[in-house]
Amino acid sequence: MPEQAATIDNMARGKDFFYFTTNDGINTRAYQYNFLSSKSDEIKLPVSGTASVMPVNITSNDVLILLTSWKQPFTIYNYNALTRVVKPSAWTAKFSYPGVDDIVVEETEIKSHDGTMVPLTILYNKNVKKDGSAVCYMTGYGAYGVSGTPYFSTYSLALLNKGVIVAETHVRGGSEKGESWYKAGYKTTKPNTWKDFIASGEYLINNHYTSASHLIGEGTSAGGILIGRAITERPDLFAAAISNVSCSNALRMENSPNGLNNTKEFGTVKDSVEARALYEMDAFQHVKDGTKYPAVICVGGMNDPRVIVWQPGKFAAALQNATASGKPVLLAVNYDNGHFTENKEIAYRNFANMFSFALWQAGHPDFQAKK
Missing domain, CATH: 2.40.128 (Lipocalin)
Structure with missing residues (x-):
């Protein structure tokens, strides 16, 4: 080869x-x-x-x-x-999911802050109008060399069938373009991760897939750095954000059960250069008083050893005290499992809570409070 x-x-x-x-x-x-x-x-x-x-x-x-x-x-x-x-193969059971035939898949590349072309996948129902009125759920990760390769998600399908645009960002820190792509969002180069995410949101808005009042950003686990720094750097870009079991206080990750393991990916405070990089990727440290932040739901697992619950907890508290937008900032603590769960009843409840909150705040008509 x-x-x-x-x-x-x-x-x-x-x-x-x-x-x-x-x-x-x-x-x-x-x-x-x-x-x-x-x-x-x-x-x-x-x-x-x-x-x-x-x-x-x-x-x-x-x-x-x-x-x-x-x-x-x-x-x-x-x-x-x-x-x-x-x-x-006979090993695969026959299946039929509603709305699949109506899904449009667009795979494109967008220009990031430094001119780098970043892959972006956009999914939507063929009947959705590109006039900026659609709610868009934009997600990303960008760590540990994990790539956003194609996969079928029933969670995404639930959103798509509600007329929500789903955008999968392929930011630096993953391995979509090989080892160099991974190392371009690693330790001191970590800002590229959330800046690629921000550039993806700008592309979706500029091309009328959605608007700032309808854009939802989401990051899970190490993706908490991505969403946390995206909303602290560009709070005006998002209507709502989901910070799920999120690394939100990078400077203190070393002082948690999974801390030493994370130093290999993000850095250590014992090194002056890496400590400055950790400060830069720390969402908690970049919350500023009087800023109009989007609506945010922070989720933590009480039994989560990978991302200790006080990480999203501190971020939620800081946002609650600082925000001037009047939009809600919630902390949802999951007492039933840790980082994730195989219990579908709990998983469905958690996603229903996160999605319904974000869709409510992003103006989806089916998720507004009844008067």
Whole structure:
């Protein structure tokens, strides 16, 4: 496999072929290398999205292809490398979700603060008007080299079926464009992460997908740095923000159960250069009195060892004392689980609370208080 612009993802061996996938920053392409001919041929995937290739064993040419996309739930396909035929596997149950056929997927690149082109994925129902009146839910992460690759989300579908635009930002700090993309949002370069997020919001507003009075920003866990610094740097850009189990007080992360582990990603206060970088990414330290902040819901898990509950708690308290907008700032404490949960009843409740609060504050007509 020659070095190339696309990143090389998974690799596996079968009987007569070697299989590998590449990623262009968002979508996967799959290939099979023939041991006899020394040639590589592309495998035609049924849909564009996130895929992995799994040979059944090394004594046959039967392969499983695992595939999901922004519009397709996780699906298993059978693939025969000799005949090049891909067909749905009996391992995948039949499914039907309302509204999927009406989803439009746009994958584009937008110019960030320093001229860097940043990938942005935009999902919306085909009937949504691009006149700035739609509510938009914009999410991002940008840490640990985790990329925002395509995946099917029932949570996103619930928003899409309410006429909400869903934007997945691919900010620096992930690995969408390889190792250099990751290191461009890491420790001292971390500001690129939230500045890419801000640039994505500006693009959505300037191109009339939404407006500042209808834009929701969201960040979870390490994405708390992204959303926390986005709203403290550009509070005028957002109607509402969701700061979910969020790293909001970076300077004090070292003094928490997961603190030493986080120093490898964000830095340590024991190093003067990294300490200044931690201050820069600390949302709590950048809250200013008298600022008109958007409506914010901060969520913390009482049993969360990864992001200790006082991180979002301190951020919520600072915003409550400082904001001059008159918009609500809430702290929601989850006593039922830690960072996340496999209990769907609790998960659905948490997302319902976050979404309904944000949609209310972003002016969605279905979520306004009844008089």
